[in-house]
Amino acid sequence: MSGPNLREYGDHAVLVEWEADGYDADVGDAVHALAARLRRKGGFTEVMPGYDSLVAAFDAARLDQSVALERIRDALSRGPLKADEGDSRLIEIPVAYGGADGPDLDAMAERIGRSADEVIALHSGRDYRVCMMGFIPGFAFLSDVDPVLRHPRHETPRAKVPAGSVGIANWQTGIYGLESPGGWQIIGRTDALMFDADRDPPFLVETGDRIRFVPR
Amino acid sequence: MSAKAAITVLNGGTQTTVQDAGRPGHRHLGIPRSGAADRLSFAVANHLVGNAWDAPALECALGGLHLRFETEATIAITGAHMGAQVQGMNVERNRAVGVDAGDILTLSYAREGCRAYVAIAGGLAATSFLGSVSTYMPAALGGIEGRALKAGDGLGLAGPAQGPARTLPKGYIPSLSSHAVLRARAGPELDRLSAESRRYLFNTPFIATPATDRMGSRLRGDRIVTDEPLSMTSGPLLPGTLQCPPDGQPILALADGHCTGGYARGLHVIQADQWLLGQIAPGMQISFRRALDGEAPDILQTRNAVWGTLIPGFGF
Incomplete structure (x- = not known):
């Protein structure tokens, strides 16, 4: 580097x-x-x-x-920029994969030639870093997925993606903090509130944290 | 409606929100600064009624706001010219005026600029989030239930409703027109735009399209494109940035704009001119002028000195 x-x-x-x-x-x-x-x-x-x-x-x-x-x-x-310098927690996020919570799981699995269970195992099989937050409050942009899971966004974004939806866009994976329009491939959803204005702190994760998805 | 409401909203107009100076420092969490889109007109309105410059006030976009005062109050209207009237009589902008209990204030439509500010002595009481009551509608934060005002809302005040009756000295009235000239410096990807596009950026005016709100303004004009298709990883984005998507029609990010973006960041409006972003109305002409090396800090120091003398604590 x-x-x-x-x-x-x-x-x-x-x-x-x-x-x-x-x-x-x-x-x-x-x-x-x-x-x-x-x-x-x-x-x-x-x-x-x-x-x-x-x-x-x-x-x-x-x-x-x-x-x-x-x-x-x-x-x-002031010296090499190392992994352990910033605050970083490991946060487990329970995810319901597939079905109404992950409407794109089956079609995506089919296109990449894997079973839905394999997609779930690959997606929940590694820890991710929270690299960036935006474009809506609490949206967590995470580090890269297993190369097998890389998949482009929808050509036409959905008008409404529910809060907590877990998606894939090319090599990125991420969690929607709030309901919003969005074009990511939605494979699951968490009940954990990424953003809750009435909670202190309002944000479940911050940039630098590590995330582990736990299939429910 | 709250029993203690000092003000009753009869008509919220196109979009009226409670705003203050915003909540800076949270963009890394996806929370934009928000706050008054035109910080200057907002500060002036507060100053005229004796409030701290950053007290919560109303921001009315495009017009249509009707309020009834339930108590005697000192108010001031600044920003876009909207033909304000109290009890059917014209009210001057940029000076404090007294209203009586029962008086009705109406703003018609914006004739120059986009947003008018209505400050009430005492400042508005509203919901605070991360140290600011600014309304941010996409996440329903701050203000009145995080939304634009609607008929029937009752607004409370945080302090006594009467203040000094100040008038803005003549030379101080911010000038608004239907053609905004924004001084800008290079954004990180300016050099990725085609040579022709870079010439257009500074030489031909754009028109703000109806896709203009607190998040951003989509502009129409000569196509602004990159030399080669730009495959960018999404990155941080600041208000006042001109984003250049592949369709050639740039988008100017405003106070509530996304904290991240994936398009070429062509220009960035200088700090001293960011208040003007709040006065961009659909149909308005927008020109960009390139600020020279060293020019932007001089403009900022001069303007801060002028306005900071009049309004204690205020800076662009």
Whole structure:
């Protein structure tokens, strides 16, 4: 893994970008280690990890962009960015695979030439990292699935995907935090509330956490 | 309707929400900052009635809001010109006015800009989430049940309903027009756009389509495309970013915009001009002007100095 590129993102943010072909676990570790270092350092209004990049935004009235770049370079220079640097928990997520909870399971299994049970075993057979959250509150973008399970999104997104739905999009897997439109292949659903505004904390998982799916 | 309501909503209009300065610092959890889409007009409205600049106030998009005051109150209306009237009499924008119990305030439709702000002395009482009462409708957070106001809602106040009657000094009135010029710096993937597209970006105006709301504004204009098909892994996204999907019609992300995106991030509107994003109405012309190296910090310092002198604590 080579070091990241830094570039200005407008006048009040910096993008840190690594070279990665698909999902790269070392890059994922580096992203989260850097996020942890920048949060400790303070001075940024948003520290947003992605799969192979990180955006750090700041108030340009309080921080010069050149100083922001310098702070990030400094954080990067403080030793290798390792897996265990940021907070990380292992969280088990119970999943009901198939049926009404996973309407795409059977068709997807058939297209990749496996049984539904094999898909379930492969999907729940490895731990995933929470790499990024968005596009809706609590949506967890997870690390890569077994290569056998790679599958493109639906060409036309569904108008409504229920909260807790577990899906696959190419090499990514993820959990819908809220009901929303979505194009991922939905293979199961969890009753665990990824996001609950009335709970403290409202989020079940955070970026950097590890997730294990437990078939129900 | 709450028995203690200081204000009764007679008509919520196109989309009226309770907003404050938003909840920054949670984008990594998928929670956008939200808050007043036009931070400046919002701050001015609060200042005029003697509130802290970031007190909860009403943001009315496009118009149609009708309120009845159940108590005597000091209010101010700023932002988009919507032909505000109290009891059928025109009310000036950008100055505090007193209303009596029983008075009805009506906003008609936005003639310039998109969003008007109505601040009431004392500030509105609303549901707080992660330190802000800003309404974020996609997740039903903050405000009044996390939604736009509707007829019959009762609004409470967090403090005394009367404040000083301030007027905005003449030179201070933010100018809005039907053609917004947004100064911008390069987004991370600007150099991935075709040379022709990069010229268009800064030379030809776009039109905001009806697909314009607090999340974003889809623009129509010359096609903005990448040189080669861009296969990007989704990554973090900030408000004020011009995203360029393969269909060539860019999308400007606004206050409630997604925290992640998978399209080329062509431009990013500078911090000092982000308030103008809240005044983009469907049909409006949008031009981007490239801020030169070192220009954006100067603009920001100057504008913060001017407005921060008038409104304590306010910054763009």
